[in-house]
Amino acid sequence: MKRIISCTVQNRGGVLNRITGMFSKRHFNIESITVGESETEGMAKMTFVVNVEDEHKLEQLTKQLHKQIDVIKVSDITEKSVVARELALVKVTANSQLRAEIQGLIDPFRGTVVDISKETMTIQVTGKTDKIDAFILLLKPFGIKEIARTGVTALLRGQQAKPYVAEVNSLTI
Amino acid sequence: MAVEARQKTEAGKEFVTGADLLIEALVEAKVEKVFGYPGGAVLPIYDAMFRHEFPFEHILCRHEQGSIHAAEGYARVTGKPGVVVATSGPGATNLITGITDAMMDSLPLVIITGQVAQGVIGTDAFQEADVLGLTTPITKYNYQIQDAKELPRVINEAFYIATTGRPGPVLIDIPKNISAELTVRNESNAIELPGYQPNVKPNALQLQKLASLLEKAERPVLLAGAGVLLSDGATYLQEFVEKYELPVVNTLLGLGSFPGEHELFLGMGGMHGTYTANMAIYEADFLINIGARFDDRLTGKVANFAPGAKVAHIDIDPAEIGKIIRTDVPIVGDAKTALQALLAMDIKKPETTEWVTRLMENKVNYPYWYNRSEKQVSPQWLIEQICEKSKGEAIVATDVGQHQMWAAQFYAFNKPHNWLTSGGLGTMGFGLPAAIGAQLGRPDDLVVAIVGDGGIQMTIQELAVIHERNLPVKVFIVNNEALGMVRQWQEEFHGERYSSSLLTQNPDFLKIAEGYGIRSVLVDKEKDVPGVLEEVFAYDGPVLVDFRIHWKEKVFPMVAPGKGINEMVGVKP
Ligand SMILES: Cc1ncc(C[n+]2csc(CCOP(=O)(O)OP(=O)(O)O)c2C)c(N)n1
Numbered sequence: 001m002k003r004i005i006s007c008t009v010q011n012r013g014g015v016l017n018r019i020t021g022m023f024s025k026r027h028f029n030i031e032s033i034t035v036g037e038s039e040t041e042g043m044a045k046m047t048f049v050v051n052v053e054d055e056h057k058l059e060q061l062t063k064q065l066h067k068q069i070d071v072i073k074v075s076d077i078t079e080k081s082v083v084a085r086e087l088a089l090v091k092v093t094a095n096s097q098l099r100a101e102i103q104g105l106i107d108p109f110r111g112t113v114v115d116i117s118k119e120t121m122t123i124q125v126t127g128k129t130d131k132i133d134a135f136i137l138l139l140k141p142f143g144i145k146e147i148a149r150t151g152v153t154a155l156l157r158g159q160q161a162k163p164y165v166a167e168v169n170s171l172t173i
Numbered sequence: 174m175a176v177e178a179r180q181k182t183e184a185g186k187e188f189v190t191g192a193d194l195l196i197e198a199l200v201e202a203k204v205e206k207v208f209g210y211p212g213g214a215v216l217p218i219y220d221a222m223f224r225h226e227f228p229f230e231h232i233l234c235r236h237e238q239g240s241i242h243a244a245e246g247y248a249r250v251t252g253k254p255g256v257v258v259a260t261s262g263p264g265a266t267n268l269i270t271g272i273t274d275a276m277m278d279s280l281p282l283v284i285i286t287g288q289v290a291q292g293v294i295g296t297d298a299f300q301e302a303d304v305l306g307l308t309t310p311i312t313k314y315n316y317q318i319q320d321a322k323e324l325p326r327v328i329n330e331a332f333y334i335a336t337t338g339r340p341g342p343v344l345i346d347i348p349k350n351i352s353a354e355l356t357v358r359n360e361s362n363a364i365e366l367p368g369y370q371p372n373v374k375p376n377a378l379q380l381q382k383l384a385s386l387l388e389k390a391e392r393p394v395l396l397a398g399a400g401v402l403l404s405d406g407a408t409y410l411q412e413f414v415e416k417y418e419l420p421v422v423n424t425l426l427g428l429g430s431f432p433g434e435h436e437l438f439l440g441m442g443g444m445h446g447t448y449t450a451n452m453a454i455y456e457a458d459f460l461i462n463i464g465a466r467f468d469d470r471l472t473g474k475v476a477n478f479a480p481g482a483k484v485a486h487i488d489i490d491p492a493e494i495g496k497i498i499r500t501d502v503p504i505v506g507d508a509k510t511a512l513q514a515l516l517a518m519d520i521k522k523p524e525t526t527e528w529v530t531r532l533m534e535n536k537v538n539y540p541y542w543y544n545r546s547e548k549q550v551s552p553q554w555l556i557e558q559i560c561e562k563s564k565g566e567a568i569v570a571t572d573v574g575q576h577q578m579w580a581a582q583f584y585a586f587n588k589p590h591n592w593l594t595s596g597g598l599g600t601m602g603f604g605l606p607a608a609i610g611a612q613l614g615r616p617d618d619l620v621v622a623i624v625g626d627g628g629i630q631m632t633i634q635e636l637a638v639i640h641e642r643n644l645p646v647k648v649f650i651v652n653n654e655a656l657g658m659v660r661q662w663q664e665e666f667h668g669e670r671y672s673s674s675l676l677t678q679n680p681d682f683l684k685i686a687e688g689y690g691i692r693s694v695l696v697d698k699e700k701d702v703p704g705v706l707e708e709v710f711a712y713d714g715p716v717l718v719d720f721r722i723h724w725k726e727k728v729f730p731m732v733a734p735g736k737g738i739n740e741m742v743g744v745k746p
Contacts (some may be wrong), residue, residue, distance in 0.1 A: 009368070010366075010367060010368050013305075013317060014305055014309060014315070017305075017306065017309055018309050021309050021310050025310050055298075056495070059495060060492065060495075060496060063491050063492035064492050066491065066492070067491070067492045068368070069313070069314045069334060069366060069369045070367055070368050071368050072367055072368040085350070126726065150554070156604075
């Protein structure tokens with residue numbers, strides 16, 4: 001099962017290495033990691049999307065994270081009401097004849113064209129992972145040259161009310 | 174890099190080197206012994222020790238692995254952190270085994286490694302190794318100093334992390350330019366660890382749950398591990414056990430946390446434990462684990478481990494709870510604090526007489542056993558003799574292998590903190606240096622190193638330290654001219670194909686001892702054992718005894734790999 005784990009860590013040297021090392025040592029499967037500064041100076045926020053077999057493995061994973069000296073807070077936010085976003089840059093083959101057709105696909109996904117050359121177009125799209133997956137699938141027939149994805153980063157919503165939970169449940173993650 | 178000892182700025186502010194700050198911080202941490210080995214990257218540190226006139230004793234072991242196992246031995250018997258210093262590159266990599274060993278067995282160590290100067294880090298400089306990268310998975314925490322001003326805080330944090338919560342090794346990597354260059358003294362060493370809260374009070378609700386399960390239990394068993402020793406909780410354990418008449422099983426590392434000759438003691442559990450202990454766990458309806466981590470050498474096949482029992486697990490490390498065995502009552506906390514809390518509670522004593530009586534019968538009918546050879550020295554009997562002649566009061570350090578299991582089985586540990594063995598990692602080469610560390614930590618106690626003829630050769634050079642300091646360590650080689658434990662497995666599970674496990678070309682251990690200036694004796698007849706032991710224990714100096722045993726001796730009973738603890742073989746018929 002996929003889970004989103006959010007983690008606040010003290011931003012000391014080697015902290016990412018320590019945490020990813022722990023994941024690999026204990027055979028936890030990470031799908032993506034994002035790391036960045038948090039609202040507090042000296043603290044970083046890490047968001048992991050992990051794939052674990054069962055509750056037992058999940059419990060071990062969060063406990064092992066907690067055990068790290070630099071880790072201040074660990075939350076499994078999968079079932080919480082969250083805003084989860086990922087950014088992707090997709091470079092597709094696009095000569096002048098195809099551009100309009102591709103533009104037609106970009107709009108519903110609220111993507112933006114960030115670079116154009118004679119033969120290619122690079123599109124930026126943000127959103128939930130499934131939305132990005134769907135977008136990439138649509139672009140495939142045109143010939144994808146390169147993709148760069150950031151992995152998911154997430155925050156709890158300001159209000160943890162019921163309707164939002166339903167929305168989160170519809171997330172594929 | 175010229176190092177001038179101390180200078181003053183015009184404003185009168187004192188300049189010191191990073192190495193000075195390190196030495197001062199070690200003194201501040203009340204360090205009494207440092208186990209180390211010099212080299213290029215730690216020259217400024219060794220120079221500072223010299224200039225400060227060695228405010229702590231420095232023990233020069235003859236290999237860094239020796240230093241770190243000695244530090245482990247010191248930590249195990251004194252409860253104080255062991256401190257190690259090594260140089261960059263090979264010095265640091267020689268520590269890897271010991272660091273891993275300390276991590277597995279939760280021993281508090283503070284390890285200081287030199288590093289190449291900051292300016293050349295990352296260039297594959299001479300004797301550069303990525304020590305931080307290498308030791309990240311095997312330390313509780315590690316640091317590389319970026320600025321000398323951090324040193325007082327980092328050293329303070331390192332001791333705090335190493336000794337609190339679940340103890341473990343902490344490493345500090347210090348680039349040479351930082352220890353050599355002058356800096357301004359930084360007065361603050363305040364700890365900045367917002368993510369580390371090691372002191373947890375056991376949850377009252379969970380303790381209550383344990384209590385109510387205990388009241389209802391018909392077949393309770395208490396499993397005590399090294400956590401009881403590390404928290405100094407042995408006296409409370411005994412009080413608790415006697416109050417509720419609970420049968421006790423020890424893990425290998427937990428030996429000594431409960432008196433070995435107590436009638437409620439069932440023995441060690443696990444692969445080479447007693448039949449009684451293993452069957453008690455198998456049949457239990459309530460298992461209280463205090464400070465053990467359900468290692469696989471204890472549990473055997475997990476499905477057969479306490480299959481019918483509710484499980485309460487008290488551990489300072491929450492990640493250990495539920496890791497291997499499904500747990501009904503998780504209690505995060507220090508073993509001693511939890512025991513004190515339990516003792517303060519009003520719990521009805523469960524009705525266990527029938528259960529305990531049955532276990533006592535098992536104890537009588539199925540003890541550890543062996544066929545005494547009468548001619549050659551029987552290793553099991555040898556350990557019993559060592560126990561008897563040392564009145565069960567020696568500090569016993571072992572290496573890894575058959576002799577280790579015989580020592581665990583046949584030496585009755587009645588007191589805590591007298592048993593040193595490499596449990597989690599099973600590190601050959603541990604025994605001799607660990608005994609040295611123990612003797613240095615407890616100079617007035619009798620220290621015995623029980624080692625194999627294989628393992629002693631991994632760290633035999635440390636005899637030099639014994640000689641140099643005239644440490645009265647008694648080194649007993651249980652010599653079967655084989656890598657005995659490997660040979661036993663080959664006999665049992667690999668069709669007696671003794672692939673690279675026979676040591677038919679052993680050196681003359683007596684001459685080696687002689688070369689190091691240590692008295693030595695050969696004992697190959699059983700009748701000589703008691704007399705030699707008496708003489709050796711009466712002698713106030715180091716002795717090495719080469720005890721010859723039959724090469725085909727085996728450790729029994731045994732839970733074969735992949736089997737359950739209820740399927741022991743080699744139980745007394
Ligand atoms: C460093 C290391 N290498 C290999 C092993 C595997 N091993 C476990 S026991 C053993 C044999 C030990 O032989 P010896 O020291 O003579 O002790 P004995 O079993 O004969 O008592 C070996 C090789 C180990 N535990 N540690």
